[in-house]
Amino acid sequence: MRLIQLFAAIVLCVFATIANASPEFWRNEWPNTDFERTTVESWREIMSGGPSKDGIPALSDPKFIAASSETRIGDREPVISFEISGQTARAYPIRYLTWHEIVNDVIGDVPVAVTFCPLCNSGMVFDRRVNGALRTFGVSGKLRNSDMVMFDRETESWWQQAVGTGIVGHHTGDTLTQLPSWMESWAEFKERHPDGLVMDEPDWRRPYGQNPYVSYDSSSRPFLYSGEVPPHDVPPLARVVRVGERAWTVQRLRDEAEVREAGLVISWASGQASALDSREINAGRDVGTIRVRDASGRDVPHDVMFAFAFHAFFPDGNWMLPN
Template identity: 35%
Template sequence: MKTIFKIAIASSSTVALIVGGLILRAGGWENFKLQNFHLTQHFHDQSQELGDLRKQNANPEKNSRINLDQLKNGGPPKDGIPSVDDPKFDTAETTPFDKEEKVIGVVVNGEAKAYPYGILNWHEIVNDSIGGTNVSVTYCPLCDTAVVVERGDTTFGVSGKLYQSCLVMYDRSDDSLFAQPWALGVVGPQVNETLPRVPAVKTTLGAWLEKHPDSKILSTDTGYQRAYQEYPYGSYYTDSRLIFPVRNQDQRDQHPKELISYIWQSSNATPHNEFAGDSHKFVHQNMKEIGQKEVQLGDRTVIARWDEQLQTVIVEDRQGDRIPTSPAFAFVYPAFFGNSQ
């Protein structure tokens, strides 16, 4: 018995040393979890989302804009990353976040709201109403893409799947899947349908409050217990690693995590596994240096400029109307928009 006990202790110690070595090699516990989190898919029914579509006679193979083999399981199941569906809000005086916290800032019909990344990293989607308009505020931590869409009477959830390493949302009314960086239906009844977008900016809470001092700020009172003051992705935000396969990276001439913003306008064409329409990217470092740039978006001339206060790219047409943009890591643009510029 003593021999068996000693063998068990020795085996446990060996396993602990091996795991400890793997964690050290990964660069810490958060990096280790991130690199191996996709393995949790084996504990869940990852066929659930496409199965739900089949139950509604929406054949995913026939109703798809993308190659289904490029729809990857991110690890968590459908709604395993829970959206915030009953958001509560703080003020500048009551929020626990400091001025350096990154936020998505949105103004609709004169009402301003800010959504801290500390919360979005854990939930990715907030179903809310701003200025009388129902919206979904969406953020993908693996892509740094932030897209705000009008949601009508439905809500959006996190499908647990990724396309080109980016968030795939689903519409809870019919289970249609949407590629978040395109705001486009890619599988299901709403395939090829584009969601109406709302202008939003990525900035710091301090800069946002200077411009919108009465802004509401999403509260950590979400109904879930999460470490909202901690970044759960290790060194991912700045290192060169991509956890999931991403196409067209030979077209990229920046560090994969270089910060950019992009604009896009879908056309009526529906090429398989590709974007159709106009798009442009703006590398933040370049925009800081040149100040502004004119480009054509469809039949409109639009002006991109560097906003010193918000430290981001703002795009407007010649009449001064805002054009919706999204921030992103540089690897996202060639993956979703190919050779467009």
């Protein structure tokens, strides 16, 4: 029932957005955005996701606690793990990112934006410096190809989360640097980093640990998406591992456990719950943990996104299918 209600609300948003797909309808909310500069071919590509600007509240300067003292997170729940040499490893639980989508943080001397778009399953960490200038990111409430459109508070430029690129405003054409990170289960993080840090529960009234998109990743079609379905009979909501403009299906990785191609070693291990399956995230079906490394064993920036999103943003991308 929750999924049906969500779908009905989104359908209403689609019709409203098509009618108002023009900067003229957005200028009051975005007075500092330069709509004359854009790479968007048609404003109808940009839809309202329902919430307005900052309706989904991004976080800044989050608090952390010792992993050993955290008792609220289920062992199978996914977290975004991030490590910088010389700094204590940090975990950003998806139970919080589902409701906030962006965390602005600083680790050592590196300012980062930890991002997660539930509708694309896209979770990535970016360096917040753009051409030497520090940027702070928020959630615009807009979607393009069902993916979150972020904005920076300094120039109110719009950024496409799935590719980390400016699409409207002052930073049109600029690209954020993606940093190596990955999703793994809370149990995996604790085992590898018993002295690690985990982001503390934010001071907001949200049902943390619950998934508002029940059964979404088993749907036949994504929400707020009217583009082409992926080729090669890959289901639109199938997870794929994107590295650059290449994509490996998680099903292939699950079947083979490890793939060595294109100078990469990509592995799959069981134990991580889907954040977009059951109401309680910890009870979600097992989608496994992906690690992507180069031939020297160094972690490589990547994303585990839905197949429709890869095809939408990389229409000429290379599908790394089994021989």
